[in-house]
Amino acid sequence: MCRGGVGATIVRFNMRPASTRTLFLLLSLALLTPLTAPAQQSSSAYGPLPVFEFHSGFWINLHHALYYEARLREFPPNASQKGNPVPQVKLKLMKDAATALSPAERIAWDNSVAYYAANYANKDLLFNNELILIKNQLADFEDCDELSGAQKKTCDAGLAPKLTQALDAAAPVYRAHLWADQDRANRRWVAAVAPLVEEQGVGISQRLADIYQTKWPKEKIRVDVSAYANPSGAYTTIDPLRVTISSTDARNQGDEAFEVLFHEASHGIAEPVESAIIRECRQRDKAIPRDLWHALIFYTTGEVIRPLLTPAEGDPQDQEDAVKPNINRPPASRKETYIPYAIREGLYERGWKDYLQLLTRFWQPYLDNKSTFDDAIARMVSAL
Numbered sequence: 001m002c003r004g005g006v007g008a009t010i011v012r013f014n015m016r017p018a019s020t021r022t023l024f025l026l027l028s029l030a031l032l033t034p035l036t037a038p039a040q041q042s043s044s045a046y047g048p049l050p051v052f053e054f055h056s057g058f059w060i061n062l063h064h065a066l067y068y069e070a071r072l073r074e075f076p077p078n079a080s081q082k083g084n085p086v087p088q089v090k091l092k093l094m095k096d097a098a099t100a101l102s103p104a105e106r107i108a109w110d111n112s113v114a115y116y117a118a119n120y121a122n123k124d125l126l127f128n129n130e131l132i133l134i135k136n137q138l139a140d141f142e143d144c145d146e147l148s149g150a151q152k153k154t155c156d157a158g159l160a161p162k163l164t165q166a167l168d169a170a171a172p173v174y175r176a177h178l179w180a181d182q183d184r185a186n187r188r189w190v191a192a193v194a195p196l197v198e199e200q201g202v203g204i205s206q207r208l209a210d211i212y213q214t215k216w217p218k219e220k221i222r223v224d225v226s227a228y229a230n231p232s233g234a235y236t237t238i239d240p241l242r243v244t245i246s247s248t249d250a251r252n253q254g255d256e257a258f259e260v261l262f263h264e265a266s267h268g269i270a271e272p273v274e275s276a277i278i279r280e281c282r283q284r285d286k287a288i289p290r291d292l293w294h295a296l297i298f299y300t301t302g303e304v305i306r307p308l309l310t311p312a313e314g315d316p317q318d319q320e321d322a323v324k325p326n327i328n329r330p331p332a333s334r335k336e337t338y339i340p341y342a343i344r345e346g347l348y349e350r351g352w353k354d355y356l357q358l359l360t361r362f363w364q365p366y367l368d369n370k371s372t373f374d375d376a377i378a379r380m381v382s383a384l
């Protein structure tokens, strides 16, 4: 549930600057990268849905599977808590497949995992520029059977030769034993969230853009659905704005998937909030609060979506008024009150309690049209 990016806008107050080595790698990748990726086939995209463009791409799924297995190898769950925590994603598909590998397949897969373990396991999918570039490139080449260009020139993805080799060697193993199940899981996930996106997506996107005093992107936001994503279960990178989301993560299932999608997309449009918080802090000579903007977008997405996913009680007009414009009443099939992600997953309890108080006291009135954006931010910051 976070955001990273490539290019000039990546350097933000909450991000680590790129190292010289990373910049060199970026430059190398940029030089090697062909200007255009092959035309995408409609089979890998889902449409026509508003707001989002969903993909279940072969290479991006393989990339995350190798990364995930490499992480498990480097940081086994019962090892000391050195390094980043091990992702808590279901391993069932991987374990089932592992038992079916032939000795040759096992060697090929293990070599590719070893390459990922040596080169990427200690890097963060969200914050590492090299991993962001690789991820985007693999998404763009999703319709290619291999990435070296040996069979089709336009399929030369321009990646480092050893990475290309690791991916191309693991591909037949992944295709034979894992991909069908993971692709099915991804498609099931999209099919489950699609009705809500279809019905409510445009209204929610307009409402969020209004709240953040910006415009929603004209282009549909690309969402790469992957069996494994990062430890948070989803992450968003900017320039270009792309969401990667895990179809198997328990936190992203059911109606919650809809909130996660809009939380992630909000990472791409909530820049005015970050800027306003920084500006107000500087004016008051206060330290910039870490993650207040992130708590704010969690809170906002949850509050905007909550009425849609909670059954109407009493006057249905109340529900319609809560989210404008033209938001329909929640389907009668929903029985329980919807609990937003940040509450459900205990984010406020784990260090954001003060932020929740600020948001409830000063930001909620703005959501209720009882305060202005500037006033709400100014009051939050002065109460820090």
Ligand SMILES: [Zn+2]
Pocket: 001, 002, 003, 263, 264, 267, 294
């Ligand atoms: Zn987030």
